[in-house]
Amino acid sequence: MKKETKYRCKVCGYETIMKLGRCPNCGSWNSFEEVENKKSLRTKKKSPVIIESLKEERIKTGFVGFDELLGGGIVRGSIILLSGEPGIGKSTLLLQISLNIAKGKGNVLYISGEESPLQISSRLTRITKSSPKNLYFLYETDIETVVNAVKELKPVLTIVDSIQTMREEGVSSLSGSPTQVRNATDRLMHIAKTHGIPIIIVGHVTKVGDIAGPKILEHLVDTVLYLEGERYQMYRILRSKKNRFGSTQELVLFSMEEEGLKEVKNPSQYFLTEREKEIPGSVILPTIESGMKPLLVEVQALVVTSYLPQPRRVSVGIDYTKLSILIAIMEKYLKLPLYKYDIYVNVTGGVKIVEPASDLPVIVSIYSSLKDIPTSNFVSFGEVGLGGEIRNVSLMKKRYKEALKLGYKNFILPSSMQKEFEKSEGGRNIFIKTVYNLIGNLK
Ligand SMILES: Nc1ncnc2c1ncn2[C@@H]1O[C@H](COP(=O)(O)OP(=O)(O)OP(=O)(O)O)[C@@H](O)[C@H]1O
Ligand SMILES: [Mg+2]
Incomplete structure (x- = not known):
């Protein structure tokens, strides 16, 4: 056996033959430790096998x-x-x-x-x-x-x-x-x-x-x-x-x-609150995080007058930076004086949403809470760009159909879905192209 020395980064496992001050892979400082590199001088032999397609158990x-x-x-x-x-x-x-x-x-x-x-x-x-x-x-x-x-x-x-x-x-x-x-x-x-x-x-x-x-x-x-x-x-x-x-x-x-x-x-029904009356500051999001099956969750917002020099922004389940961006978009394109209000956003049940489909529901629930317009019977999804435009998200039809299956009839959707879903199934379909379209459509 011949021994050689090599160095391995303690943080990411990157290996080199020289000791480096900073890991080129993960950027950590002084993270290299010496490990032994054993090289066998024997010729190793192993016969390859043919893999049969076995019925896996x-x-x-x-x-x-x-x-x-x-x-x-x-x-x-x-x-x-x-x-x-x-x-x-x-x-x-x-x-x-x-x-x-x-x-x-x-x-x-x-x-x-x-x-x-x-x-x-x-x-x-x-x-x-x-x-x-x-x-x-x-x-x-x-x-x-x-x-x-x-x-x-x-x-x-x-x-x-x-x-x-x-x-x-x-x-x-x-x-x-x-x-x-x-x-x-x-x-x-x-x-x-x-x-x-x-x-x-x-x-x-x-x-x-x-x-x-x-x-x-x-x-x-x-x-x-x-x-x-x-x-x-x-x-x-x-x-x-x-x-x-x-x-x-x-x-x-x-x-x-x-x-x-x-x-x-039935996971979807688990996250939704059953209500007799529609309320403001709440909208349903069919979320698809990593796979194919939508899960319906409730996005809630509470907008109240702020008495602080810097208004409060609290977000549970939605990324904080994302929330700040969405608020900025609303201030700019809906001409709303949101700097006067404390804004709290929450996804019920503690679910964390990472996908951009939650942009539109967050904006809808904030708008709905601020203007006191009930939206809790509405389902919504869509990405919002910095210009206030509403963008498509993945698997839109699937999200729509899952919500219909669970009895929801009112939708706030990206305008690209208008052609196919113009006619609602006994409810109201609101199609919006930019956030500006919320004004007038939601009342
Ligand atoms: N009597 C009980 N009734 C209901 N839930 C309970 C009860 N006892 C414990 N739990 C739940 O089980 C959880 C602890 O479970 P468990 O020890 O399996 O977690 P873990 O992920 O293995 O934790 P760790 O990281 O410490 O190993 C508690 O947080 C609590 O929610
Ligand atoms: Mg444990």
Whole structure:
């Protein structure tokens, strides 16, 4: 074996043969550490194999929506990363899946580097009355021991909670550091692929939303799932961010109950408030964040006279900068003195909207609250440009039809949809070309 030295960036994993002051990949300063570069002098040989198209066998988790999100269940030998903010319910969901699989399909190994068997057992008593015999727990942080345990038990499913607690003794960095996280994931991947054992690993996310121990993890694994929601609210959303084995549905909605997480059958209806009377400052947005299925959420705004030298702008669920831009557009093109008002915008249920389709609903709800015009029975979507023009967004017909299906009949839409949807289905269709068209149309 010939030893050479190379340097690896602790933040992003970029490798060079020279020690650099600043990483050319991620821009971090003094982030390089020395790693050994082992070069084998032996000629390595391995015979390539012919891949037959085998019918892949998927393991059902007992959660219909979860299986659909994965494309039909867990693929054998795959590595799934489940991430989410602290306390959101990752361990609860994985314990429930472990229980379901252990009940019917064989041994499940749950490795925890965070919680002692006593803590897990208290969660277990919360979610089930009878614990199956073939659900095994291991409280361990040493990756070598973990890998050996998986090799020995050969479970149908392995859970590693969490990847940030796993460490290898010979590696000098602390647990949770990119080097340790990367190394532990590599080891787990190897065992998953060679033995055909699926492994679900938990990854914590940092405040900025990255999976701690940077994004490299997302590239390594086969599937990335995000569990999100407001910790103090009942519901949780599970999204698939990456899936090498196909995804048929874009999100699953759960509600957190005393006995653990329960799948919600009709997610859209869950986010909408049932009202007898129409109110101002509210409009429905059918949002499509990453997949194909629209989810209906309510965008609300409250506009009140400001008594502060600088008016308040508060935004929950919508990007703050985006809100400032939209307010500026309204001031300019609708000639509204919004500097005199405090503006609060909220997406109900704590859903975070990133896509530009929320621009028009935000403007409509602010306008509606300011002018006291009820819009809560209206559905709207559209991107708004800096010139106040309304732009198309993706899958507009799909959004329209989903809202119709759920009983909504009134729409505020980009004018490009006018040709096809001129005639409303027993309600009111308002088409707007620029924000200016709101005046006169909404009253
Ligand atoms: N008795 C209960 N009834 C309803 N919900 C509960 C109950 N006990 C705990 N929870 C919910 O479970 C959540 C904690 O779940 P869990 O420990 O699985 O989260 P986690 O994502 O694994 O957290 P961590 O990041 O700390 O590992 C709590 O935030 C709470 O919402
Ligand atoms: Mg946990």
